[in-house]
Amino acid sequence: MLSIRQLSRSFREGARVHRVLEGLDAQVRSGERVAIMGRSGSGKSTLLNLISGIDRADGGAVHIDGTEVTALGEPARTLFRRAHIGFVYQFFNLIPTLDVLDNVRLMLELNGVRGAPARARGLAALAGVGLEERAHSAVDQLSGGEQQRVAIARALVHEPALLLADEPTGNLDEETAREVLPVLLSLTRARGATLLMVTHDEALAATADRVLELREGRLHERRGAPAAAQG
Amino acid sequence: MNVLHAASLRHLLRHPAQLLLALVGLVLGVGTIVAVDIATASARRAFELSLEAVNGAATHQIAGPPGGIDERLYVGLRTRPRAPGEPLLRFAPVVSGYATVGERVLQLIGIDPLASAELDGAGATDAPGFAVHGVREARAWFTDPGTVVMSSATARELGIGADGRFELAIGGVHHPATVMARSDDAGAGFAGLIVTDIAQAQEWLGARGRLSRIDVRVPDGTPGAALLAQLAAQLPAGVTLQATRAAARETFAMTDAFTTNLRAMSLLALLVGTLLIYGAMSFAVLQRRTIIAVLRALGATRREVLMMVLSEAAVLGVAGAVGGALLGLLIGRGLVGLVAQTINDLYFVVAVSEVSVPPGILVTAVAAGLGTALVAALLPALEVATGAPQLALARSVLERRALHVAGRLALASLLLALGAGAAIAASSRSLLAGFVALFLLLLSVAAVTPAALRALALAVARLGARVSPVVRLACVDIAASLSRTGVAIAALGMALAAMIGVAIMVESFRESLREWLIQTMRADVYVSAPGVSDSLERRLDPEVVRALLAVPGIRAHSEGRRVTVSSSGGPLDLNAVGLAPASYAGFRFTQGDPARAWPQFVRGDVLISEPLAWRLSLAPYDRLTLITDSGPRSFTVAGVYREYGNDRGEVLMDLAQYRRWWSDDGIAALGIYLVPTASAAQMVSALRAATHGRQALLIRSNADLRALSMRIFERTFVITRVLYWLAAGVAAVGLLSALLAWELERTRELALLRTLGLTPAATALLVLAQTTFMGLAALLAAIPAGLLTSLVLTEVINRRAFGWHIDLHLQPAQFTNALWLALAAALAAGLYPAWRSARLALAGGLREE
């Protein structure tokens, strides 16, 4: 469902050009769980930004379910993103001025679902992460694990085909991470969504179907074989 | 610089836009104050200079009844035998009036240069340094008719050519004149002045045998009081001796109510500025809460933190003061013309040729700027200095605190409003108390505006929540932003309330004036001699009056003479009228019974206008002492009538009575009633034809004169409008600054929304909708407050300043300016953040701080 070809992106730092991705190729099947590892600064977040259309590539193409995201203009990319992609961040990134339910409902509203159906689906999504009791709490009154669970509910409530997770447990202690992770994995699987997660956490990586390593601007299959070769 | 200050300074410098905008608010506020000070001071200075130029070294002046002083008094003073050893007094005669050259009205001064030079001389003689011109000039001055002297600048302004010939008109009669000498270095006092020989002035002004006043110089170091008492004792009845400065003060004091109003308007701008500084400072402090908490955790004392914040404010204040002083100089130059125009329209002729900067202006500016900044910073400084050094406060805690503050502000608003009411109730005449009440009321508006906005935003959020989290997000954001934007919103609300209040006041005044004009101006055609209202030369030639009244079609006529007379309470305007039967109905009594008052009036009582009744605290049956030609005489007040033409008030006296007590048989104006078949337009032409070649008179139909009165009215309010636009400008800048700061702060949030899928256009729209909502909410709070403000302005301020009763007139148009301002400020303030939010670089937007 996700196909990346010859993707490249470089950043300018003064006179120096820093090539982050150089002709990166990857194929991810529908429903597959893929972990992306790599050292800090290897370009993992850049890759997620390019896939979701937040950032624009210098060259190459990203196809998601047959749509060439990299060929879309700005509004179209935003519209595509909100319909097909969900996000989970290391720092949760909940909107502090909205309560828990509204944070979730926001994604539905952006996709045109309003009123009672939205409320029902939002509450259902919260129930899915075990937080329906806290629907009307202020987000900063939740613990870190609870906040990340709200973020997961928000990321999945509109049933995206692709869930991007950037260090989803990076800001949680081990115990909490052990609570949150199954929620993420099971919900993703239950909805048949494809999961692409960036992580340093070997334990998390171990839950993935495949582990790709980002080195020198390209993805490499763990055990040394290029990922593309297995595609 | 120590590390503490370096840390804080770096923070401020990292947010230059915010700093700049706070500074702009302060500069505008201080600038407005300085500008008004400069404009008023320049007008005052120009007035003093022209007096000084004419008075020279005179310490006192002998002034007389409206018809002037008999010149023989002067001769007597100079030639009378003196007691042995009696100190020498110096005297110089002055005949003054007004002349029109083209469109311009100039003061005409007739002097005896020999006496003036003697009066000005330093010692027994004053010979050194004379520029000797020669006999030709002396001969021209004394023997050539029409010889005048003026400054080169005035001659240039009047377009007088090298031959010096020009024509001046006095009381509608044209005379040839020649400029004999132009003074290049005459200075400001000489501006707008035509100086001629006293003989020429008497002839031109039709004041043969009369002097306007006699300047007196009492020598230094003599027992002046005894000498003056002795001199005063020699003066005939109706002639008074007065210190020159006192006379000048008295004259300029006429404008007190006007200048006080100006100052109050300028204070409004500063008050708005104060709120902005407060907003900027508390925002700056809020942003640095973490830094300051760290500093406190590391061991900085409360005092040090307090001093850090206050010293920043001081730097900001001084910078604002200096900028404000400079800006004030600029705006002041613009305002001078408006102030002078208004003074010319309402009080007396003053030609302001140079901007004079009062010596204390920098002190005023620094005091205003520094004081404002320190006061504004004190609260946030105290809060951060005394608070526990918490490193991080949950957002919801901050907001609960904001909610708490909003509640307290609402309470404060109530208390301020009560204070305003108390200030009005506790005083009956004090204008100062009126202004205190006005400012308390405006502060109350300021205090309640954020609370009102919050309530409104939350209400809409609650309603909108069912519909859409985005609406809710937008509204909740607004409510939550009040810790940042509240002060700017408050300032905007205050400025809007002031704007609405002034608009209603001006409109009500205009309507009251219009109604009054319709009621008062009963005659069909008005004839008057051109010139400044109460000057002597403004009289109709008796021959011309006869010719005018002989024109067929006249049913009846009123006669009027307006003069200034002395009274126990200083100079008063006296309007002596011989009324046509139909004219009586033109007076609307506010006190006294017309049925009783009019017969008494004919028998010698006087009527007084509302402003005079207020100013002198007079009511029917009170007595008013006027200095007649035969000495003081007390007149009974028979009634008080409504009058908007003269803010100092006037005494209305029967013309026959006036002539009985004052030797002046002139008429300055006629009101002509037509027979039913005649038309006003035809009558105007017929009257013009009758006066042609004799006296150029102002002959206007009722409608024309009314239109002219309204035009002058509009002109006198221009300065008020300018000032309230300045205050509004300050508020707009403040809102812009606050919204920018707010938008900068929520960059992350907007970036997140964009990441989640909000399109750039929708994001921009969201931001604009939010700022517009804020502007409209401020307007909503300002409308009732503006109504209250207008009540205070009309019922308290105007009443106490001028004694006027103004009927309130409400019209939607009075609110439109405020609406436009609110929309414009909100949209202007929202545009840049909206544009920014649409162009957010998302990739970096979500990085943690």
Next chain:
Amino acid sequence: MIGARALRRALVAISAALLPAGAPAAPLPERFTGAPPAEFAQALEVRPFVFPRDHGPHPEFRQEWWYVTGNLDATSGERFGFELTFFRFALAPPLAGDAPPASSAWRTRTLYMAHFAVTDVARGRFRFMQKLSREALGLAGAHSAPLRVWIDDWSLAQAAVAAGAGWTLQAAQPGYEIELTLEPRGAPVLNGEAGLSRKSDEPSAASYYYSIPRLDVRGRLLRDGRPLEVRGAAWLDREWGSGALGARQAGWDWFALQLDDGSALMFYALRDRDGRRDPHSAGTWTPAQAGADAHPLASADVAIDVTGEWRNARGERYPAGWRLQVPQLALDVSVRPVLADQELATTPRYWEGAVDVAGQRAGRSVRGRGYVELVGYAQER
């Protein structure tokens, strides 16, 4: 302040322009050479003098003055000198007929100026004051029958309509006032050619000029408000004409000396721009004997040597001591100022002061008092 001062300067400039500036008792100032004298009557021929009529004004001539100086002794023993001078100056000849009815009473073509100076020898003080006024409304003027000349409350007047009637003087300035009566000791003396005094080759530069060389003075002088009884002798000069000084003439030294033998000497030495004496300088000798005629002195008859010098505060030099020799009268006297500074800082500046006289007359020692006037030594600014 600046503006006001500038305006006053402008006004003062106007009044300065009006100053007759003709120095007292002397020929006409060069400043007026440009004015057309033809509109006025001219002093071209000898005319009969009739008194008291000729004590009064001559408005057909352009300028005229009444000039009194005198030396006084107070009963306290203190000595004083005084000068009281009235000038009349016509800007234009009088209009024929009455003024138009619409005219202001202030309309005038004639101005008056007066100087009043007191020399207080004991206190070493010299005080002066100037008055300027227009002839209008009775502020200033002159009339005969009886004679009265005045500005404000300063006046010179005759008590009765008689040639030899007494005169009264009245003037006051801060610190000094005088109220004096003057009794002439003899008839007026006509100077020059029977009263026609020619000041240069230019015929128009002449005036009618007479003096009363000695009048007995008594009256009061008030110093700082306290009266002092005074007695002394005064000198009266009267002159009128329409002409002006010659272009080369720079000034003059004028002597009016009263000797204790009863005789009197008047002499004016005109100077040209190089400081040389002008041949038109002249004087009059009035002998002591009653009935003896006065006779004129020509320039060559009188030799003057300057024996002293005084500088004013501006550094300008005045002579301050003279030796006068008149061989035909066997007169040789020295003349010394009683006070160095008796300069009037008016426009023009001039020195007019009381002097002492001592020397020989026909082999006998003689003393006297008098007044000297020095014009043209100071720069006009």
